[in-house]
Amino acid sequence: MTDQAADSDGARAARPEEPDRDREPTERQLIGRERELKELKADIARTGLDTLAGRKAPRARVLLIAGRPGSGRSALAAELVRQVAPRYPDGVLRARLSEPDGTPVPLSRTARDLLTALDLGAVPGAAEDDLTGALRDALAGRRVLLLLDAAADAEQVDALLPDAPDCLVVTVSRGPLTGIQDVRPCTLGGLDTKSAVELLTRYTGSVRVTCDPRAAETLAELCGAQPAALLLAGGWLAARPKASVADLVRRLRAEPAVGSPLRRAFRQVYADMPAPAARILRLLALVPAGLADPHTVSALAGCSVTTAHTTLDDFTAFGLLRAVASPLPQYEVPDCLLPLLDELAGAEDRPAELQLARARMLERTVRLLNSCRAVTEPEGSEARRQLAALPRTLRFPNRATAACWLRLRLPALLATARAAVADGGLDTLARRLMAALVRALLAHYGTQAAAAELYGVHEMVLDVAERRGLHRERAAALLNLADLDARTGRTGDALARYRAALEAGRLAQDTYATGRAMESIGGAHQMLGDWQRAGDWFGRALSQRLGREERADAARLYGRLAGVLTQQGRHEDAMRHWRACATGHRREGDAEGHARALAELARVQEYAGRPTDALRTCEEAVEWARHAGDTRLEAALGLRLADTFERLGDPAAARLHRSAAHRLLGEERSPEPAVTAGAAAAADGAGAEGAGAEGAAEGPDVSEAVEGAEGSRGAEGADEAEAQVAEEPEESEEPDPSPEPASLPAASTSETSGSTEGK
Numbered sequence: 001m002t003d004q005a006a007d008s009d010g011a012r013a014a015r016p017e018e019p020d021r022d023r024e025p026t027e028r029q030l031i032g033r034e035r036e037l038k039e040l041k042a043d044i045a046r047t048g049l050d051t052l053a054g055r056k057a058p059r060a061r062v063l064l065i066a067g068r069p070g071s072g073r074s075a076l077a078a079e080l081v082r083q084v085a086p087r088y089p090d091g092v093l094r095a096r097l098s099e100p101d102g103t104p105v106p107l108s109r110t111a112r113d114l115l116t117a118l119d120l121g122a123v124p125g126a127a128e129d130d131l132t133g134a135l136r137d138a139l140a141g142r143r144v145l146l147l148l149d150a151a152a153d154a155e156q157v158d159a160l161l162p163d164a165p166d167c168l169v170v171t172v173s174r175g176p177l178t179g180i181q182d183v184r185p186c187t188l189g190g191l192d193t194k195s196a197v198e199l200l201t202r203y204t205g206s207v208r209v210t211c212d213p214r215a216a217e218t219l220a221e222l223c224g225a226q227p228a229a230l231l232l233a234g235g236w237l238a239a240r241p242k243a244s245v246a247d248l249v250r251r252l253r254a255e256p257a258v259g260s261p262l263r264r265a266f267r268q269v270y271a272d273m274p275a276p277a278a279r280i281l282r283l284l285a286l287v288p289a290g291l292a293d294p295h296t297v298s299a300l301a302g303c304s305v306t307t308a309h310t311t312l313d314d315f316t317a318f319g320l321l322r323a324v325a326s327p328l329p330q331y332e333v334p335d336c337l338l339p340l341l342d343e344l345a346g347a348e349d350r351p352a353e354l355q356l357a358r359a360r361m362l363e364r365t366v367r368l369l370n371s372c373r374a375v376t377e378p379e380g381s382e383a384r385r386q387l388a389a390l391p392r393t394l395r396f397p398n399r400a401t402a403a404c405w406l407r408l409r410l411p412a413l414l415a416t417a418r419a420a421v422a423d424g425g426l427d428t429l430a431r432r433l434m435a436a437l438v439r440a441l442l443a444h445y446g447t448q449a450a451a452a453e454l455y456g457v458h459e460m461v462l463d464v465a466e467r468r469g470l471h472r473e474r475a476a477a478l479l480n481l482a483d484l485d486a487r488t489g490r491t492g493d494a495l496a497r498y499r500a501a502l503e504a505g506r507l508a509q510d511t512y513a514t515g516r517a518m519e520s521i522g523g524a525h526q527m528l529g530d531w532q533r534a535g536d537w538f539g540r541a542l543s544q545r546l547g548r549e550e551r552a553d554a555a556r557l558y559g560r561l562a563g564v565l566t567q568q569g570r571h572e573d574a575m576r577h578w579r580a581c582a583t584g585h586r587r588e589g590d591a592e593g594h595a596r597a598l599a600e601l602a603r604v605q606e607y608a609g610r611p612t613d614a615l616r617t618c619e620e621a622v623e624w625a626r627h628a629g630d631t632r633l634e635a636a637l638g639l640r641l642a643d644t645f646e647r648l649g650d651p652a653a654a655r656l657h658r659s660a661a662h663r664l665l666g667e668e669r670s671p672e673p674a675v676t677a678g679a680a681a682a683a684d685g686a687g688a689e690g691a692g693a694e695g696a697a698e699g700p701d702v703s704e705a706v707e708g709a710e711g712s713r714g715a716e717g718a719d720e721a722e723a724q725v726a727e728e729p730e731e732s733e734e735p736d737p738s739p740e741p742a743s744l745p746a747a748s749t750s751e752t753s754g755s756t757e758g759k
Contacts, residue, residue: 032195067188070228100290190225203234224261235318299364555584
């Protein structure tokens with residue numbers, strides 16, 4: 001992307017990771033604090049109270065670095081970690097326990113991120129206690145260094161402490177952590193005078209400091225020797241090469257000594273800033289998670305991406321921002337400056353202007369997400385054509401670059417989604433953002449890899465819907481969460497959520513949500529082996545579809561009900577429903593669906609002891625598969641015909657059909673008949689709604705191929721669910737690269753009802 005280029009060779013299509021906000025500094029980056037570093041390193045090996053009593057320490061040693069924002073506490077912690085990391089061969093783990101605005105990060109999210117860093121999967125949607133317990137179990141027996149930044153309270157830290165005395169935990173907090181046993185605190189004040197002047201020299205150069213060392217010492221004193229205030233003072237001088245250190249000292253002394261040294265230094269920097277740059281600086285209070293990039297700032301300020309990029313670089317040079325080590329240009333707003341920026345924005349910008357800026361940012365984010373997803377579509381598709389019509393700054397050149405952008409920006413994107421619904425609303429823009437984020441995650445990572453992020457998005461929607469009494473949105477979120485539960489093997493939890501979604505759909509009088517909930521309840525019972533209840537719920541869903549004359553969905557449900565009846569051994573009823581399924585697909589012009597339904601009918605006819613009828617039905621299915629152009633299904637059916645002819649005593653016909661099937665599959669040599677048939681069937685799909693133990697005993701068939709198609713038809717419900725929930729069309733000046741309706745993601749997984757089809 002223009003102004004946001006990424007190294008596509010370095011793009012990893014893997015689960016996204018949070019950018020390292022505590023980059024390990026070099027020796028040159030950290031100035032001073034030698035005494036504190038020495039004491040902290042000595043505390044690592046110091047004997048604890050438990051050891052003095054003759055007992056082995058039960059948990060990891062905890063070092064606490066406490067100080068006010070702007071005191072350099074995170075930099076000191078990062079430098080300590082860098083120096084002692086070689087002692088911990090199992091690696092360094094980092095986590096931030098509070099958002100930049102001070103909101104504590106949920107423990108479940110922190111524990112999940114740490115488990116991911118250990119390459120250990122966590123069940124999406126797992127309870128907080130389960131996740132923290134899994135983390136402690138994973139760290140037991142390891143020698144790991146854990147850096148916990150911005151801890152809000154002792155409870156956060158205590159829940160994450162490893163039960164491993166060979167581990168070390170370095171915690172950064174504003175104050176003491178009362179309640180954690182044997183914690184070793186290090187409280188930071190200002191830098192010593194020599195270090196403070198050295199920090200100023202880094203920005204001003206040595207000439208001005210050498211010419212007036214007394215003024216430099218006075219300036220350090222006026223800044224309280226606080227690193228953040230000194231950085232701002234140095235940035236002010238760096239922007240004015242002709243100004244002396246004494247000039248800034250006189251300015252600071254001339255104004256009332258109100259507020260902290262950091263606030264006074266910030267006022268000097270802001271007062272002399274050009275109006276456009278000052279406005280951009282104020283709007284940085286709105287960036288999600290304190291992470292800014294040129295596109296976000298461009299949208300907030302209504303300027304070009306190039307202008308935003310240049311301004312952000314200037315802010316970094318003046319100590320107002322920190323550059324994040326990343327293939328993309330990203331910047332971190334220091335936590336200590338966020339309250340000051342927020343105050344300025346509230347005082348100098350009207351609420352309507354801030355609301356408009358936030359809306360522009362959300363709109364730009366939606367378009368980038370849609371572009372990120374569209375680049376994964378096939379060439380020549382409608383999405384790719386719409387993508388080509390977008391401005392160059394909103395286009396990704398290839399899939400790898402888009403995946404890299406999504407991975408690196410995901411923490412900010414998730415924070416944007418949280419902010420979009422923070423006021424308890426689900427307006428059109430928030431719905432579009434949620435839908436675009438879900439689709440981008442699915443396109444690049446798939447349901448399984450992105451399950452944790454998808455859970456978070458849907459839980460946000462559910463929380464808002466429950467607080468606001470939005471029954472329709474609540475039903476949609478519950479359906480999505482239940483689908484994810486079913487996909488991760490928690491069928492009982494999925495069943496409970498499907499039932500809750502049914503209730504919410506009825507309250508909202510949403511016939512689509514109630515129909516899909518009933519079908520999914522049936523699918524959950526089917527996965528649990530409760531065929532009676534599964535058939536009952538499929539029957540209810542079928543009655544609703546028939547009542548609404550939704551013939552395509554009714555045909556699919558006939559097939560699902562027929563599969564359950566087959567499992568129950570009710571072959572006559574199953575055959576009747578498969579015939580209805582085939583008829584429904586034929587009337588809808590779905591030749592492939594008709595062929596697969598006939599194939600299943602033939603299988604049930606064999607179970608019922610009607611080989612001749614099964615032969616005729618299977619031959620008819622072959623013709624329909626040929627008509628539909630489904631070569632793999634035609635070949636699989638040919639192999640089934642060969643087996644049937646063998647059972648009927650006609651080996652010549654069996655050889656003929658098997659040879660034709662092998663030609664369709666492109667095979668030059670024919671392995672053993674049973675092996676070939678089974679391989680062909682397995683190649684056509686996985687899982688079967690109607691395939692039971694009898695099918696396995698009877699030998700190879702095409703149930704996998706048939707039921708895989710039925711599952712894909714169930715997945716169409718995902719797109720329909722989004723369309724069903726979306727009431728407002730997209731409004732944008734530029735064409736949307738997504739051909740699908742952007743809405744609240746009522747069905748975010750790649751399959752909806754298919755997720756409970758026993759695949």
